[in-house]
Amino acid sequence: GENVEQHPSTLSVQEGDSAVIKCTYSDSASNYFPWYKQELGKRPQLIIDIRSNVGEKKDQRIAVTLNKTAKHFSLHITETQPEDSAVYFCAAYSGTYKYIFGTGTRLKVLA
């Protein structure tokens, strides 16, 4: 069936460094790829998304890249800050099926 693989499961970076989280999807019909940030005890919050007709999208310190051929998409966070510490989920959406989520990456930004 459809699935989304997400790596790494945990990531620790020094404050100010960059963090990269990668996802691979299996359904070639997927056309929308959101990223969510979930802080402890809170709901997942949509932080950035990208559609299949775009290769890259940036919003301040956050960027997402998409390689449709390889079925990869990645989240890049630059100049990380302690408040970036959270669990990040990627997801792939296919109009036929549903949102399929990655397993999550626990990001820790060390001050």
Next chain:
Amino acid sequence: EAGVTQSPTHLIKTRGQQATLRCSPISGHTSVYWYQQALGLGLQFLLWYDEGEERNRGNFPPRFSGRQFPNYSSELNVNALELEDSALYLCASSFQTTGGGGYFGPGTRLTVT
């Protein structure tokens, strides 16, 4: 714009009982998704409703069921509760045709004792 709302916030039930969870999507969103998030784990897809119909379901037993009402709000029912059903149940809504949105509600924390 009002966000996705869920009720109740917390629900405590005993094993064997039934639980009913409710979700109201963002205005204009026709799709509602239900997810189970057990403590420390990822999001497991439960059910997808759109335009009043169940479009897809995840790998959960039939005692997990639900429905979507004409105003696009949705209800998740869990029958014959088991201890392992204890989890945070999240609802999300989106535009079905584009997938855009995907906004989550605050969740219902279900505890089965």
